[in-house]
Amino acid sequence: xxxxxxxxxxxxxxxxxxxxxxxxxxxxxxxxxxxxxxxxxxxxxxxxxxxxxxxxxxxxxxxxxxxxxxxxxxxxxxxxxxxxxxxxxxxxxxxxxxx
Amino acid sequence: xxxxxxxxxxxxxxxxxxxxxxxxxxxxxxxxxxxxxxxxxxxxxxxxxxxxxxxxxxxxxxxxxxxxxxxxxxxxxxxxxxxxxxxxxxxxxxxxxxxxxxxxxxxxxxxxxxxxxxxxxxxxxxxxxxxxxxxxxxxxxxxxxxxxxxxxxxxxxxxxxxxxxxxxxxxxxxxxxxxxxxxxxxxxxxxxxxxxxxxxxxxxxxxxxxxxxxxxxxxxxxxxxxxxxxxxxxxxxxxxxxxxxxxxxxxxxxxxxxxxxxxxxxxxxxxxxxxxxxxxxxxxxxxxxxxxxxxxxxxxxxxxxxxxxxxxxxxxxxxxxxxxxxxxxxxxxxxxxxxxxxxxxxxxxxxxxxxxxxxxxxxxxxxxxxxxxxxxxxxxxxxxxxxxxxxxxxxxxxxxxxxxxxxxxxxxxxxxxxxxxxxxxxxxxxxxxxxxxxxxxxxxxxxxxxxxxxxxxxxxxxxxxxxxxxxxxxxxxxxxxxxxxxxxx
Numbered sequence: 001x002x003x004x005x006x007x008x009x010x011x012x013x014x015x016x017x018x019x020x021x022x023x024x025x026x027x028x029x030x031x032x033x034x035x036x037x038x039x040x041x042x043x044x045x046x047x048x049x050x051x052x053x054x055x056x057x058x059x060x061x062x063x064x065x066x067x068x069x070x071x072x073x074x075x076x077x078x079x080x081x082x083x084x085x086x087x088x089x090x091x092x093x094x095x096x097x098x099x
Numbered sequence: 100x101x102x103x104x105x106x107x108x109x110x111x112x113x114x115x116x117x118x119x120x121x122x123x124x125x126x127x128x129x130x131x132x133x134x135x136x137x138x139x140x141x142x143x144x145x146x147x148x149x150x151x152x153x154x155x156x157x158x159x160x161x162x163x164x165x166x167x168x169x170x171x172x173x174x175x176x177x178x179x180x181x182x183x184x185x186x187x188x189x190x191x192x193x194x195x196x197x198x199x200x201x202x203x204x205x206x207x208x209x210x211x212x213x214x215x216x217x218x219x220x221x222x223x224x225x226x227x228x229x230x231x232x233x234x235x236x237x238x239x240x241x242x243x244x245x246x247x248x249x250x251x252x253x254x255x256x257x258x259x260x261x262x263x264x265x266x267x268x269x270x271x272x273x274x275x276x277x278x279x280x281x282x283x284x285x286x287x288x289x290x291x292x293x294x295x296x297x298x299x300x301x302x303x304x305x306x307x308x309x310x311x312x313x314x315x316x317x318x319x320x321x322x323x324x325x326x327x328x329x330x331x332x333x334x335x336x337x338x339x340x341x342x343x344x345x346x347x348x349x350x351x352x353x354x355x356x357x358x359x360x361x362x363x364x365x366x367x368x369x370x371x372x373x374x375x376x377x378x379x380x381x382x383x384x385x386x387x388x389x390x391x392x393x394x395x396x397x398x399x400x401x402x403x404x405x406x407x408x409x410x411x412x413x414x415x416x417x418x419x420x421x422x423x424x425x426x427x428x429x430x431x432x433x434x435x436x437x438x439x440x441x442x443x444x445x446x447x448x449x450x451x452x453x454x455x456x457x458x459x460x461x462x463x464x465x466x467x468x469x470x471x472x473x474x475x476x477x478x479x480x481x482x483x484x485x486x487x488x489x490x491x492x493x494x495x496x497x498x499x500x501x502x503x504x505x506x507x508x509x510x511x512x513x514x515x516x517x518x519x520x521x522x523x524x525x526x527x528x529x530x531x532x533x534x535x536x537x538x539x540x541x542x543x544x545x546x547x548x549x550x551x552x553x554x555x556x557x558x559x560x561x562x563x564x565x566x567x568x569x570x571x572x573x574x575x576x577x578x579x580x581x582x583x584x585x586x587x588x
Binding site: 012042045047050053056062077081089 | 446
């Protein structure tokens with residue numbers, strides 16, 4: 001597989017909602033390319049007949065009785081937030097227009 | 100507590116009062132928890148400026164907790180197995196009302212509204228929490244140089260790193276600030292700093308300790324574990340923090356093995372395999388592999404059967420780890436968006452606010468791993484990278500399974516090298532990642548593994564031997580670690 005490009009890095013940065021300067025873009029591209037080069041040993045393995053492991057411990061669905069349990073007090077949770085209004089998290093306009 | 104000469108180069112503590120001794124003395128009224136605390140706070144006060152093990156020292160809270168322990172003793176109650184023992188928590192464990200930063204600007208000032216399960220268990224056992232220790236931001240790193248609040252220095256050599264990511268916890272124990280500390284280990288973040296700081300550090304079987312309240316990095320790998328100055332103290336702490344927790348769906352329902360009774364059983368008749376790939380790999384320094392072979396020889400002399408064993412797929416562990424862990428991190432760290440807690444940098448729209456908050460709040464290594472993970476999971480690359488890495492994880496599990504048919508436990512170095520100078524590896528991420536080559540295989544397998552000090556390298560710096568064991572054979576692992584400790588030079 002081809003090396004990761006500057007455009008690829010710009011794309012994943014956008015997906016991850018991280019802004020990069022031109023200089024950072026150059027640095028990260030080189031660094032990520034080097035790490036992915038190292039991962040070539042894994043990429044080159046033929047493991048098509050090996051099942052994937054997502055988790056080391058074979059857990060089935062973990063369920064509990066459907067009983068109401070105490071949850072965190074709303075005021076304490078809201079007190080952690082940068083901005084709150086009417087018991088809700090307040091954010092800037094989602095669609096670019098003032099409410 | 101006895102002190103080493105406090106030169107500006109070395110502030111490591113000579114062995115002082117163990118957690119066992121403190122708890123016994125506090126429980127029978129021979130010592131007051133508050134006096135024990137004051138001794139430790141005095142040492143912190145004197146030497147912390149050289150080490151920077153802590154993000155926060157909780158003087159008032161700790162004194163209140165110690166006084167409460169003493170009142171219980173006077174009232175004839177038993178405060179528990181860690182009565183009056185000062186303990187430090189890696190600053191990615193949630194503490195109710197007390198700042199929990201993960202050494203990141205994005206969480207600066209955040210005070211969690213709840214305690215992690217491990218914190219509840221420690222308090223219930225009578226431990227006195229004295230502070231929150233420094234780490235590589237969000238536990239991503241192997242030197243504690245990635246902290247937004249500055250690096251921690253190795254107590255054995257202040258111009259060198261303590262390892263990471265739990266560098267603050269390892270250094271706090273090595274400097275004699277606390278007899279016990281808690282860390283988290285995703286790919287070696289307890290074991291490697293333990294090795295570099297000359298203390299004991301254990302990553303138990305995945306799921307043995309509840310992750311509720313541990314700030315997530317890579318959820319299928321993250322595990323909480325103990326640091327201590329000796330194996331018996333590490334076992335004592337491990338037994339307190341282990342156990343099923345309904346609030347962590349990945350915590351193991353089976354009972355955790357009792358550790359204390361196995362510590363003095365010796366290794367007579369045990370089959371111990373020295374993992375060739377991890378002992379001879381490129382980049383493993385002779386000053387480390389020589390000590391590991393000496394430890395193996397000492398175990399043989401103590402009656403164990405020791406042979407070299409090949410576990411071939413461990414060679415792919417590092418590559419698989421650096422695809423899987425970033426992939427999980429890219430998902431877990433999506434929550435730092437400025438909406439519900441922590442830093443917010445405003446913008447004209449919600450999207451702008453996300454961008455500005457994450458750009459200003461996250462450090463370079465965290466951004467690097469988020470982007471690496473996003474790439475490994477993205478359309479067109481998923482099968483080649485993340486998918487392949489998951490299949491390699493199966494290969495590693497199979498190879499370990501085969502090795503454990505012939506051997507009870509395995510041995511390897513913990514870290515390829517002893518403590519390195521600041522800046523030596525921080526300019527090139529891959530060079531830093533290579534530090535984790537010996538520790539990631541057990542992480543991917545969910546197996547227990549621990550580091551125990553065994554001698555020193557050329558510059559007189561500590562070397563750690565890693566003991567690896569199968570799932571829920573933590574008792575066997577501690578037993579072999581105790582034998583290595585007993586034979587250490």
